[in-house]
Amino acid sequence: MFIVLLGAVVPGASSAAAPDGLELMRFKASEKTEAMFVLRASGCRKAGDTCRLELELSDGTDGTRKARLPDGMAHGIRKESRGAASSGTWTSGEEERNVTTSVQPVRLEAGEWGLLVTQESGFEHVHRRHRLYALKDGGVTEAWNGDENFAGPEMSHVGPYPLAPGSPVEGFYREYAFLSADRESGEPDQWKLDAYRWDAAGRKAVKELRHRPERHAAIIGSFKTAQEAIAYRDGAQLEQACASSFLVLETKPFKRLTPGLFIVTGIHSKKNAAEAALKNAGACNPRVSGYVKAL
Known part of the structure; x- marks a missing residue:
């Protein structure tokens, strides 16, 4: 800088x-x-x-x-x-x-x-x-x-x-x-x-409840418990911290996601940024894959 x-x-x-x-x-x-x-x-x-x-x-x-x-x-x-x-x-x-x-x-x-x-x-x-x-x-x-x-x-x-x-x-x-x-x-x-x-x-x-800024979730896993989601994120890290920017979130607050689950996700303001995050995580750890969902 x-x-x-x-x-x-x-x-x-x-x-x-x-x-x-x-x-x-x-x-x-x-x-x-x-x-x-x-x-x-x-x-x-x-x-x-x-x-x-x-x-x-x-x-x-x-x-x-x-x-x-x-x-x-x-x-x-x-x-x-x-x-x-x-x-x-x-x-x-x-x-x-x-x-x-x-x-x-x-x-x-x-x-x-x-x-x-x-x-x-x-x-x-x-x-x-x-x-x-x-x-x-x-x-x-x-x-x-x-x-x-x-x-x-x-x-x-x-x-x-x-x-x-x-x-x-x-x-x-x-x-x-x-x-x-x-x-x-x-x-x-x-x-x-x-x-x-x-x-x-x-x-x-x-x-402002109607015209809100868009957000897109790059999701690499969905699980029934938070403990399972945390374990998956930790296992996906490898030595390169491949999933270090991903959160573990409950789906209940998000109307467009299936309720009752816990997801491992990175949230981005643009769809292409979320897609890039998935691509980078997959390049870092080939076992990691996922999809993008608008929130």
Whole structure:
């Protein structure tokens, strides 16, 4: 991964004092005005300081409401050169102090944007906090949050998706997995996909039940018990961890799957990605085969 030090834009890694209230990046807030979301780091002038991260509006006046992100970042923030030009990712700190902040724009209305922000922190067990920030009363407000439980091995991510073909308005999703399946527990993993849209009248995010993002399951085995499914996944690994990305899930929550079973599966946003996952698992271990099912 290629990392760029932002020099004068972000506090550097040296102990030299830096100006306070540094601007990290601007994001479009409205197409009706020239308003921009401004992400700033402040309060970290030297090594050992912790930066506060705040969002404000570019055309806001003194006293305009700002939104503070949950986690601060250590002095020496670095911008990572990855992702879309309209997005941004920054990281700082070592081991337990490591924090990565990622920002994704989402088009909440035809002429208005919000920002999805994810902060990852931790060393051995990484935890994630997700936020949606939106415009309100001439300022910036936190409109939604979807933190992990911080109770064990978890994974989650958020992102925008089109609510309908050709529509400029986007929804956003939170995809979550709790990795609990092992021979000792005998319990399946947990997986959930929640979708949301923006209620312009109420100025809030609401659950989207009809137009949800598509997901496809690459299934390499179906079993009557979770223990059987876990044993099969473990046996399929070989030394190359051929099925390491596959979950053990109960079929009951999925309307398109046969209830009462436990499947060994990898879940993907595109059908061709699920097909590729099957192909890769089979190339790794010739005994592994399966099929793809839309969820």
